[in-house]
Amino acid sequence: MRPHTVPMRGRYVHPRDGEPFFQPYGQDPTEILYSIRRDVLARVLVEQAAPNVRFHFNAPCTGIERDIPALTVTGHGRLTPDYIVGADGAFSTVRQETHRGLPADFRQDFLDWGYKELHLPKTDHLEALHVWPGERGLMVAHPNVDASLTCTLFMPYAELAALPDVPGFFRRNFPSAEIPDLADQFAANPVGHLVTVRTSHWRHADRVVLIGDACHAVYPFYGQGMNSAFEDCVVLDTCLAAHPADRAAAFAAYQRARKPHTDVLADLSEDNFVELRDRLRSPLHRAKKQLDTLLSRAFPGRWHPLYTMISHTTMPYGDALDRARAQDRLVLRTALAGLLAGAAVLAAWKRRRHVQ
Numbered sequence: 480m481r482p483h484t485v486p487m488r489g490r491y492v493h494p495r496d497g498e499p500f501f502q503p504y505g506q507d508p509t510e511i512l513y514s515i516r517r518d519v520l521a522r523v524l525v526e527q528a529a530p531n532v533r534f535h536f537n538a539p540c541t542g543i544e545r546d547i548p549a550l551t552v553t554g555h556g557r558l559t560p561d562y563i564v565g566a567d568g569a570f571s572t573v574r575q576e577t578h579r580g581l582p583a584d585f586r587q588d589f590l591d592w593g594y595k596e597l598h599l600p601k602t603d604h605l606e607a608l609h610v611w612p613g614e615r616g617l618m619v620a621h622p623n624v625d626a627s628l629t630c631t632l633f634m635p636y637a638e639l640a641a642l643p644d645v646p647g648f649f650r651r652n653f654p655s656a657e658i659p660d661l662a663d664q665f666a667a668n669p670v671g672h673l674v675t676v677r678t679s680h681w682r683h684a685d686r687v688v689l690i691g692d693a694c695h696a697v698y699p700f701y702g703q704g705m706n707s708a709f710e711d712c713v714v715l716d717t718c719l720a721a722h723p724a725d726r727a728a729a730f731a732a733y734q735r736a737r738k739p740h741t742d743v744l745a746d747l748s749e750d751n752f753v754e755l756r757d758r759l760r761s762p763l764h765r766a767k768k769q770l771d772t773l774l775s776r777a778f779p780g781r782w783h784p785l786y787t788m789i790s791h792t793t794m795p796y797g798d799a800l801d802r803a804r805a806q807d808r809l810v811l812r813t814a815l816a817g818l819l820a821g822a823a824v825l826a827a828w829k830r831r832r833h834v835q
């Protein structure tokens with residue numbers, strides 16, 4: 480994938496009032512993210528898989544019979560594979576049919592913000608994720624290999640769907656984002672929805688299993704949805720290899736291994752929405768980030784900020800969160816101990832002055 484990507488070394492933040500500033504992702508120069516266009520990623524994956532996989536495009540699955548298993552595919556009729564892997568995204572047909580009539584927990588949460596993609600033809604700061612924070616509208620932009628940016632504007636859904644003066648809104652909120660044909664792009668591009676999916680049933684016997692957004696769609700604010708879908712593939716593959724004669728056990732082991740961590744990712748992704756929208760501009764938040772960087776420099780290999788663990792390592796999400804919480808507790812205890820020691824010294828000094 481590497482030749483099709485642009486490295487992002489940190490965030491280039493464009494505050495509404497004030498100068499833009501660069502915030503590196505980590506203190507280690509290897510802590511970078513890579514930006515790739517969705518269509519390029521899909522094309523490369525298809526090319527890589529092509530010798531072993533037969534693809535049928537524009538052939539939606541309209542239903543499955545989970546106990547057989549069988550699936551009905553437009554243009555191909557009824558197919559009876561050994562088992563079905565439902566990788567059909569957040570609004571998965573395979574998931575719906577797998578749950579039908581069963582006591583399965585299922586929850587989908589729609590954010591009351593939607594998104595719209597826009598294209599900015601050129602940037603002078605290519606190797607960064609650009610962020611324009613804002614309470615009523617937040618924009619992020621990923622770099623492309625041709626030095627353009629793919630911008631994603633997030634806004635309350637009702638306002639995004641009926642924004643009266645688009646150029647005026649951009650002048651007021653994102654003055655540094657100069658998109659030449661803004662009004663035309665805005666009118667032409669659709670509004671997307673943001674959904675979190677949590678579900679108790681990722682599998683049915685040894686016949687159906689779900690991966691990716693089909694079982695754990697998350698808001699995109701941690702940039703981990705696709706990564707976690709790829710992690711599913713690795714874990715499912717490992718579980719199938721570990722239980723060669725018992726696919727049902729393999730599917731069960733896969734769900735046990737993944738679900739606790741994708742649940743944590745869903746929570747973190749919701750929280751990172753608030754971070755990108757509000758906290759990035761807050762001096763307190765910047766101070767906390769600097770403290771994190773300071774501590775990871777002072778204790779290399781022992782102190783890892785949560786963002787670093789989630790984005791730059793393959794540590795499971797739940798383990799990363801546990802470790803970050805333990806670190807926060809340590810900081811709190813050290814600060815409290817410092818305060819108590821300071822108070823004791825002050826009290827002793829006052830007593831001595833009183834005696835004199």
Ligand SMILES: Cc1cc2nc3c(=O)[nH]c(=O)nc-3n(C[C@H](O)[C@H](O)[C@H](O)COP(=O)(O)OP(=O)(O)OC[C@H]3O[C@@H](n4cnc5c(N)ncnc54)[C@H](O)[C@@H]3O)c2cc1C
Binds near residue numbers: 702
């Ligand atoms: C605005 C936005 C920004 C994002 N940014 C990032 C990011 O920076 N980093 C990151 O890691 N993730 C990001 N994500 C999340 C990422 O896109 C998803 O997590 C990822 O695409 C999930 O992959 P998937 O294969 O499970 O589902 P999808 O990518 O949704 O693929 C599902 C496929 O199934 C097909 N399909 C659907 N229904 C049927 C059917 N009935 N029959 C046959 N085929 C069907 C669809 O056409 C599609 O090709 C973002 C998401 C959004 C919305």
